[in-house]
Amino acid sequence: MTTKTIGIIGGGQLGRMLAMAAARLNFRTIILEPQADCPAAQLANRQIAAAYDDPAGLDELAAACDVVTYEFENVPVAAAERLAARVPVYPPPRALEVAQDRLTEKRFINDCGIPTARFHAIDSQADLDAALADFGGQGVLKTRRLGYDGKGQKVFRSAADDAAGAFASLGSVPMILESFVAFERELSVIAARALDGKVRAFDPAENVHRNGILHTSTVPANVSEATAEAARAAAAAILGKLDYVGVIGIEFFVLADGGLVANEMAPRVHNSGHWTEAACVISQFEQHIRAVAGLSLGNPRRHSDCVMQNLIGDDIDVLPQWLATDDTLVHLYGKTEARPGRKMGHVTTLKR
Numbered sequence: 001m002t003t004k005t006i007g008i009i010g011g012g013q014l015g016r017m018l019a020m021a022a023a024r025l026n027f028r029t030i031i032l033e034p035q036a037d038c039p040a041a042q043l044a045n046r047q048i049a050a051a052y053d054d055p056a057g058l059d060e061l062a063a064a065c066d067v068v069t070y071e072f073e074n075v076p077v078a079a080a081e082r083l084a085a086r087v088p089v090y091p092p093p094r095a096l097e098v099a100q101d102r103l104t105e106k107r108f109i110n111d112c113g114i115p116t117a118r119f120h121a122i123d124s125q126a127d128l129d130a131a132l133a134d135f136g137g138q139g140v141l142k143t144r145r146l147g148y149d150g151k152g153q154k155v156f157r158s159a160a161d162d163a164a165g166a167f168a169s170l171g172s173v174p175m176i177l178e179s180f181v182a183f184e185r186e187l188s189v190i191a192a193r194a195l196d197g198k199v200r201a202f203d204p205a206e207n208v209h210r211n212g213i214l215h216t217s218t219v220p221a222n223v224s225e226a227t228a229e230a231a232r233a234a235a236a237a238i239l240g241k242l243d244y245v246g247v248i249g250i251e252f253f254v255l256a257d258g259g260l261v262a263n264e265m266a267p268r269v270h271n272s273g274h275w276t277e278a279a280c281v282i283s284q285f286e287q288h289i290r291a292v293a294g295l296s297l298g299n300p301r302r303h304s305d306c307v308m309q310n311l312i313g314d315d316i317d318v319l320p321q322w323l324a325t326d327d328t329l330v331h332l333y334g335k336t337e338a339r340p341g342r343k344m345g346h347v348t349t350l351k352r
């Protein structure tokens with residue numbers, strides 16, 4: 001073991017769970033996050049309280065760490081590159097660049113030989129009107145940058161939906177219009193690539209969203225082995241093309257014939273992989289720490305069927321019921337205020 005201290009950019013629950021996994025393997029963690037007492041810093045060895053793009057904070061992090069990783073995909077690329085000039089940064093900054101822009105991301109995924117929804121780049125209301133006409137009035141308009149959990153999106157279900165003013169209503173920023181995918185279910189795969197190029201994938205999860213936010217992940221997913229294998233193969237192709245190190249989460253739509261359409265990729269541990277901490281010996285968090293620290297990957301085999309459910313906002317009020325439920329791992333994020341839409345924790349129930 002050569003890596004001793006792992007830097008993590010971002011102080012949310014994903015950073016918190018990475019810090020926990022790192023501690024079990026004897027690594028120290030340092031969190032770069034402006035907000036005091038953030039979920040990750042509560043469990044890490046140290047916090048550098050600075051903005052993600054603050055040069056002094058970044059240089060302090062680089063000087064104190066053997067390797068740096070991140071827990072959210074909107075880390076400024078320039079910040080990751082500044083760090084990468086001083087210390088290894090995994091996943092590579094190129095993965096951030098691809099994942100931060102939905103247009104670049106779709107083109108990249110297609111270049112890997114993986115289908116996505118059809119799409120048009122939208123830079124004006126006129127572009128939108130023309131693109132909607134091409135898609136028969138249906139489609140999903142998304143800002144290219146900074147959209148998450150369904151924010152920065154507008155759905156057009158039929159030609160009767162009024163598109164007037166839609167470009168301005170999402171802020172007149174660069175967007176894409178995606179064709180509307182009539183999917184049967186949503187699937188995600190969490191996979192990891194080690195420094196030596198070895199790839200290992202967890203079983204794909206079937207995801208249900210509510211109000212644009214992940215509600216449940218169920219494993220095994222109700223898909224054929226061929227579909228599950230196609231998801232793993234897609235992940236391997238994406239990881240290889242990026243010369244990636246670490247864990248990635250890739251979301252797909254599953255069509256009626258079992259075909260997969262990739263929706264988006266997150267170059268980090270992913271909410272739809274939280275089930276792995278209860279149903280696998282090696283969680284996605286440990287797998288990521290192993291990868292970025294240059295250790296061999298663990299076996300991602302699943303020992304139990306399970307359902308993970310997010311605790312969002314007031315869901316936290318029924319915590320006593322979850323604590324009384326058999327075979328259920330409760331995981332809370334150390335957030336004191338339960339605002340609507342805020343992820344407070346999650347529970348995973350093993351099915352046996």
Ligand code: AMP
Nearest residue numbers: 117140149150178179180181209263264
């Ligand atoms: P996203 O922010 O891209 O993950 O989208 C949030 C959710 O909106 C997805 O999980 C889908 O349920 C839905 N959605 C996004 N894009 C499309 C699409 N092109 N066709 C149909 N539904 C979509």
